[in-house]
Amino acid sequence: MAHSSDTIAPEHTGAHEHDDHHDHHIPSGIKRWLYTTNHKDIGTLYLWFAFIMFLIGGAMAMVIRLELFQPGLQIVDPNFFNQMTTVHGLIMVFGAVMPAFTGLANWLVPMMIGAPDMALPRMNNWSFWILPGAFLILLASLFMEGGGPSFGWTFYAPLSTTYSGDSTALFVFSVHIMGASSIMGAINVIVTIFNMRAPGMTWMKMPLFVWTWLITAFLLIAVMPVLAGAVTMVLTDKFFGTSFFNAAGGGDPVMFQHIFWFFGHPEVYIMILPAFGIISQIVPTFSRKKLFGYASMVYATASIALLSFVVWAHHMFTTGMPVAAEMFFMFATMLISVPTGVKVFNWVATMWRGSMTFEVPMLFAVAFIVLFTIGGLSGLMLAITPVDFQYHDTYFVVAHFHYVLVTGAIFSIMAAVYYWLPKWTGKMFDITLAKWHFWCSLISVNVLFFPMHFVGLAGMPRRIPDYALQFADFNKWISLGGFAFGLSQLIFLALLIKACRKQGEPVSSQVWEGAEGLEWEIPSPAPYHTFETPPVIK
Amino acid sequence: MSEQAKNNQKMVIKLLVIVVGMFGFGFALVPLYDVFCDLTGINGKTANSAAVYTPIEIDESRTISVEFITRTNTGMPWEFRAETTRVKVHPGELSTVNFYVRNPANKQIVAQAIPSVSPGVAALYLNKTECFCFNQQPLLAGEEASMPMQFYVDPQLPDDISFFTVQYTLFDVTGKGDKLAVKENPYLREQPESGI
Amino acid sequence: MKRLTNVLSIVLGTLPTFVFSFTAQAAESGGKAVSDLNLRPGVTEISGQVYDLHMLMFFICVAIAVVVFGVMFTSMYLHRKSRGAKPAHFHENVKVEIAWTVVPFLILVFMAVPAAQTLIAMEDTTEPDMTVLVTGSQWKWHYKYMDSEVEYYSLLATQQEQITNRFEKGENYLLEVDRPLVIPTGQKVRFLITSEDVIHSWWVPDFAVKKDANPGFINEAWTKVDEPGVYRGQCAELCGKDHGFMPVVVIAKEPAEFNTWMSEQEEALRKAKEEEQRLLAMNMSIEELMAEGKRVYNTACAACHMPNGEGLPGVFPALKGSPMVMEDQLAHIDIVLNGKAGTAMQAFGKMLSLKEIAAVVTYERNAWGNNTGDIVQPKDVNAIATGE
Structure with a gap:
């Protein structure tokens, strides 16, 4: 493996591509994408889909922030406002973050473990192509009479059952499809990692991104079916006269929340564990030093995943629980901060006495570590039951989960895209645009989410279309930050379009000086078929 | 490669079993939740079948006051009130409270009363030997009834609980469910002279 | 040098929000006792404890952040390639790893003790002096005094014209109701909380009381207010279209004043009933x-x-x-x-x-x-x- 001195020298050996017996043509046009079973094509589809959903969900956030720019009702009515918050949440969680991670897994897992493709290529195709249908249904429901779902992405019964509109049926159907897609994706990842590793790629040699995704995939197949169960119960309660959540028939609305959060809390980790994996790939590269505490990273990830099954009720402290239960969920939740802390410390220790440079992926990674930690610390505060009574359902919570999901999950996805994009396209992306994207995003995202801590503490509830006057100043700032953050993503769009048109300087197979791993041993751009013959693992 | 494909298939089947199992588990959470509630008293749910009273020693050193709240849900026109809103009992002592209901509407309505106890833990020690809430209660137009609830408090009630509240909410369940055992309300009062 | 500015800017990127928010705050608050930046200490013993707990947690978190980010930024400054740093080769250290597992755990134990104490105090609803049944429904609150006949609904009092920006907004915009809940000071007031339709959540920040109102079930909370005053809160659980428009207002009065108020209410109730009878005719x-x-x-x-x-x-x-x-x-x-x-x-x-x-x-x-x-x-x- 030749170490090129810088990042942009073309690779001499780029000619020896593996596709000698794959000289049949890649089908072109729409058919290529519709029928593709190639993990790289599907990865690209997932990533573009996620990005489009990110822009649509973002546009809804813009509507929300526009309405909240000043007190009073001016742009939308409260009913539509609730639809926006609901669909924004659903799209960002199920349409942007999760498909983006699945896209990354598709691109990277086979390349990282030396496999020629995903284990189940045809299922891979289906799991992607049912996704646009699910979101078309969800978005179409907004145009129904009475509007789309307006009960929050958490769809608490009985607001989502007895008191919801007819579009609930479409909502349930679309969540079922999203769930099926995620489950198929997860099964594919697990089977690939179990059965397709190159000889010599032992468990403890797997890159952390693969490890975190493996654990995530197990979380997915464990909890997505529970979500499917929950929406099914909502459907039958609303349309078929059952009483799972209706006190009159012997049901209990609080039970909905138990079932939902039994899914919901692991879901939170589904959206952050792959991010931990990404950061654990990027930080060592740009520190030019091996990841500190590889084994403890793996164990920490696994223990976070296990703990995530026993903390769900910390989302429901105010529903009225016996003190003993409140204590249990408080302590269990606090405990999660230990393995999470271990991860942050490991990243810092990886940087320590390294030889750091700050290319764009590293900038995002560093921003991730700082801002995710802020979100983690506010999460620790939220775990403390007595004060959670004050924080619960205020903007403090909104600030918390946007720090972990936007500056956490989404920043990690952006870091990943910048890190591997040259490998995918064979060209270095436009670094100037990328830096603009980073700095604009970093500053605006903090103007957007940081003041939310203050309005939350001062007493502003979440999910309200209008607010008392003392919150006005901060909300103006938050909205301005929001618009700036939204616009900053257009820079990213421009950059991605340029990258997909293969503009830019050609790069070597190594791309980044300190990068290690199988994906950096194949040429850039990565050929359509890789590792037809398994690589030799050192 | 076919060896590989077989392995993959086996693994997919195993994983699908987990998926189906977890889907089932989602529904299993419903009865599990009830068990969990019975164990911990979450939500103050009480048992929905009669307890058997075996005469036990009455703990006269403690007096527990039990407060009753009656509510009717949206769409439920019945008058509903506890004839005694607060009773003082010794643990182990059997006592009865009557609840008055009247159906002012011009049609038959079937009601289901849903109990809720606060603090929730107390629900575990409230033993009802007879309750109108065990069954659906029908009333014809204009009928009224006095429905009893007989209970005793388990002497094991934790020391820090000296009183608790029992709420009954009446829901209109006309035409729903199959729990309606009787055509006529067993607790019916004599029809008032005036009728309808 | 360019790298250094990069590093510095990352630090600064997170700072402006602090700076502008505090200055914006200073310009605006103008003598208000309640901070618009932080949790309020409130007016009950419990809310004071909650506030202290919050501040303790906050400072511990800030301290952790300062240490972790401090080390990280120091490293980012010292161990840069452009400064000629050569990468070291260590990648594990059992002692250090055990230390940073155990130390956070001990910090957590330190946090958990006061948290548990406050929690137990908060959930102790025994021996109240009076009880109020609080019922949420779309989109109003209903209060019923359990020891009296008095009960009434409490609706948003802000005019529609203020909400639609046709009139100027008043001082208590969206935080005012037609009939506030009135409670006596110095007495333990227990709230039984329930709902008629969807889930609501009754929240008064100054009392540190927030409890969900679940249809068909009752929840309990309590407070003991020491200072007379008007305390404002809002519904905290999404309950449909007008979730943002169902505030909670509680007036705490001296017991003597409270009793006067209560007998006025009972008198008014009696009169209303008479009026009702008269109207029937x-x-x-x-x-x-x-x-x-x-x-x-x-x-x-x-x-x-x-x-x-x-x-x-x-x-x-x-x-x-x-x-x-x-x-x-x-x-x-x-x-x-x-x-x-x-x-x-x-x-x-x-x-x-x-x-x-x-x-x-x-x-x-x-x-x-x-x-x-x-x-x-x-x-x-x-x-x-x-x-x-």
Whole structure:
């Protein structure tokens, strides 16, 4: 493996591509994408889909922030406002973050473990192509009479059952499809990692991104079916006269929340564990030093995943629980901060006495570590039951989960895209645009989410279309930050379009000086078929 | 490669079993939740079948006051009130409270009363030997009834609980469910002279 | 040097928010006692404890952040390639790893102890001096004093014109109600909290009380307010369209003042009942009914059925031209009185007087071109309410 001195020298050996017996043509046009079973094509589809959903969900956030720019009702009515918050949440969680991670897994897992493709290529195709249908249904429901779902992405019964509109049926159907897609994706990842590793790629040699995704995939197949169960119960309660959540028939609305959060809390980790994996790939590269505490990273990830099954009720402290239960969920939740802390410390220790440079992926990674930690610390505060009574359902919570999901999950996805994009396209992306994207995003995202801590503490509830006057100043700032953050993503769009048109300087197979791993041993751009013959693992 | 494909298939089947199992588990959470509630008293749910009273020693050193709240849900026109809103009992002592209901509407309505106890833990020690809430209660137009609830408090009630509240909410369940055992309300009062 | 500026800017990137927010705050607050930046210490012993716990947690978190980020930024400064740093080769250290697992754990134990103590105190609802039943419904609160006949609804008092930006917004915009809950100071007041329809959450930040109102179930909370005053909060659980418009206002009065207030309420209640009886015997004029009906409609009905009676298609039905309104008068009175199970239509018999119901039904049957000419009198409503 030749170490090129810088990042942009073309690779001499780029000619020896593996596709000698794959000289049949890649089908072109729409058919290529519709029928593709190639993990790289599907990865690209997932990533573009996620990005489009990110822009649509973002546009809804813009509507929300526009309405909240000043007190009073001016742009939308409260009913539509609730639809926006609901669909924004659903799209960002199920349409942007999760498909983006699945896209990354598709691109990277086979390349990282030396496999020629995903284990189940045809299922891979289906799991992607049912996704646009699910979101078309969800978005179409907004145009129904009475509007789309307006009960929050958490769809608490009985607001989502007895008191919801007819579009609930479409909502349930679309969540079922999203769930099926995620489950198929997860099964594919697990089977690939179990059965397709190159000889010599032992468990403890797997890159952390693969490890975190493996654990995530197990979380997915464990909890997505529970979500499917929950929406099914909502459907039958609303349309078929059952009483799972209706006190009159012997049901209990609080039970909905138990079932939902039994899914919901692991879901939170589904959206952050792959991010931990990404950061654990990027930080060592740009520190030019091996990841500190590889084994403890793996164990920490696994223990976070296990703990995530026993903390769900910390989302429901105010529903009225016996003190003993409140204590249990408080302590269990606090405990999660230990393995999470271990991860942050490991990243810092990886940087320590390294030889750091700050290319764009590293900038995002560093921003991730700082801002995710802020979100983690506010999460620790939220775990403390007595004060959670004050924080619960205020903007403090909104600030918390946007720090972990936007500056956490989404920043990690952006870091990943910048890190591997040259490998995918064979060209270095436009670094100037990328830096603009980073700095604009970093500053605006903090103007957007940081003041939310203050309005939350001062007493502003979440999910309200209008607010008392003392919150006005901060909300103006938050909205301005929001618009700036939204616009900053257009820079990213421009950059991605340029990258997909293969503009830019050609790069070597190594791309980044300190990068290690199988994906950096194949040429850039990565050929359509890789590792037809398994690589030799050192 | 076919060896590989077989392995993959086996693994997919195993994983699908987990998926189906977890889907089932989602529904299993419903009865599990009830068990969990019975164990911990979450939500103050009480048992929905009669307890058997075996005469036990009455703990006269403690007096527990039990407060009753009656509510009717949206769409439920019945008058509903506890004839005694607060009773003082010794643990182990059997006592009865009557609840008055009247159906002012011009049609038959079937009601289901849903109990809720606060603090929730107390629900575990409230033993009802007879309750109108065990069954659906029908009333014809204009009928009224006095429905009893007989209970005793388990002497094991934790020391820090000296009183608790029992709420009954009446829901209109006309035409729903199959729990309606009787055509006529067993607790019916004599029809008032005036009728309808 | 360029790298250094990069590093510095990352630090600075997170700072401006702090800076501007504090300055914005200083310019605006102008002598208000309550911080717009932080949790409020509140006016009860519990809320004070909660505030202290919050500040303790906050400072521990800041300290952790300072240490972790401090080390990280130091490293980012010292160990840069452009400064000629050569990478070291260590990648594990068992002692250090054990230390940073155990130390955070000990910090957590240190946090957990006071948290558990406060929690136990908060959940101790025993031996209250008085009890109030708090019932949420779409989109108002209902208070019932358990030891008295007094009960009433508490609705948002902010004018619609302020919300739609036609009038200037008042000082307590969206945080004012027509009839606040009144409680005595220095007494342990227990709240039994429940709901008529969806889940609501009753929250008064100054008391550190937030409890969900679950339909069919009751929850408990309590407070003991030391200082008389007006305390404002809001519904904290998404409960539908007007979730943002159902504030909570509690007035704490000295016990003597409270008792005076209470007897006034009881007196008013008695008078209202007499008035109700008197009305049953007489007929109101259509003008009187329409004027009263319009007022009642705008406070009780317009949130869903809209001021123009057209409802929200697919969500709330229109009254304008509705068959029930146009034809079936008995069914119309019945649904207003008793509500409709399984829908958002509430039982207004609990909320409105016979006169108000008669007026609003008359109004609905004659407004917006529904010119049925029907006149409904209080006694007609009473007949349906009592089944006679």
